[in-house]
Amino acid sequence: MNTKKSPLAAGDLDPGFAEKGILFTSFGPETLESSVLGVHLAPDGKLLISGYRGQNDYALARLNPDGTPDRSFGNAGIVLGQFRAGLESAAAATFVTTDDKLLLVGKVYISEIVDYRAVTRLNGDGSLDTSFGDQGSVILDLPLEKNATEPTRFARDPETLQNASSPVSALLQSDGKIVVSDTFRDIAATFRLNPDGSLDTSFNGTGYATLGLPNGLTRLGPLYVENGKVIIAGTYRHAQTSEARPLVVRYNANGSLDSSFGENGIFIVPPENSDALSAQCLDILRESNGNILGVGSTSAFPVKSVLLGLDKDGSMDPAFNGGQALFNEVSEQGSQWNNAALDSRSGLNVVLGGTLGSASEVVVGRIDNRGVWDTQFGAPQGWVRISAGIGHTLNYDVAVQNDGNIVVAGTFVPDSGLFKGFVLRVLG
DSSP states (O other): OOOOOOOOOTTSBOTTSTBTTEEEEOSSSTTSOEEEEEEEEOTTSOEEEEEEETTTEEEEEEEOTTSOBOTTTTBTTEEEEOSSTTSEEEEEEEEEOTTSOEEEEEEEESSSSOEEEEEEEEOTTSOBOTTTTBTTEEEOOOGGGTTOSSOOOOSSSHHHHHTTTSOOOEEEOTTSOEEEEEEETTEEEEEEEOTTSSBOTTTTTTTEEEEOOTTEEEEEEEEEEETTEEEEEEEEEETTTOOEEEEEEEEOTTSSBOTTTTBTTEEEOOGGGTOSSOEEEEEEEEOTTSOEEEEEEESSSSOOEEEEEEOTTSSBOTTSGGGSOEEEOOOTTOEEEEEEEEETTTTEEEEEEEEOSTTOOEEEEEEOTTSOBOTTSIIIIIEEEEOOSSEEEEEEEEEEOTTSOEEEEEEEEESSSOOEEEEEEEOO
């Protein structure tokens, strides 16, 4: 009998991380449902995972590089809290400031249909930094809603729930300022905060810029900053036809639309470049060559995963799949790409998504700037499918370590029992 083990390959679970490559967590005793929504690589190599526990608390845990809890942080490695006392809170992204404080970005739920982006700052040990914002937290609202007689926020409509895995819309600039985007009914808003949590009024004179397009709804989400300019991706949906198109917007550092990008600062993918009736963009990435990679999915069944290559000036990149959207049918029941991260070691793009259907899985792929899959990863197709067990394996965030290994955050929903968060690591 041959007992020799097969050599490990790129795309395999990393046996040196947690339990055979996967860590399950409830952010405490396994008595409440929990979810991991974000993962961040700290400068010291530790992992910061964010999400929620139960019905009320955001959760943040710090892990050692091998997946074990860093018990010097918070309460045995875990911090629980609320963005506003008494309100349901969920954290989806973490950033480490230059003075080693932690910015936690997520949502606070005002009611079943109303929620807002929220930011809180913690000290390095996990305690609340009350010098930030209002006693440690900032809730982002628009003045136009202050006198509303009914909720004007829509974050929990059926479409948003369907796309709940889209990444949180925030980043920390090198100067310490914080950029957050959100959607208010048919208006998309981009906020910029000073390091202390106050609105940065040098951005559009108010600290925020709004975008609304005629005859449709505009949803803006993931973003990044380059040379002071803010690049944001999203989806434009026509109000009458319900046809959706990926869009990318670029703001100047002062909050005005950058007229040198797309058409007056906005690029909407035209029908002839997408070969699909309706598609959405869920994340963007600055590629190693400075161009833009957008990831998302179509809307018609079976849902297909979509990748879009744009050049620096807001037009389809002819070097990426001939200037056309790249579609993948990972599963007969449908699939979508939700997140993207850059492998700085190789210059390749790592994309994270999932299959749809009765037993969803995580899908991780690696692709170059031309739209060619790296067949050395998950050979021969360039991607791998991973299940955390019997049930649904939902993906929410991805990060690439300096050694090329890939960390994925998500939630496992078993066929029976409480759902719980997970972090897994794949060999690069």
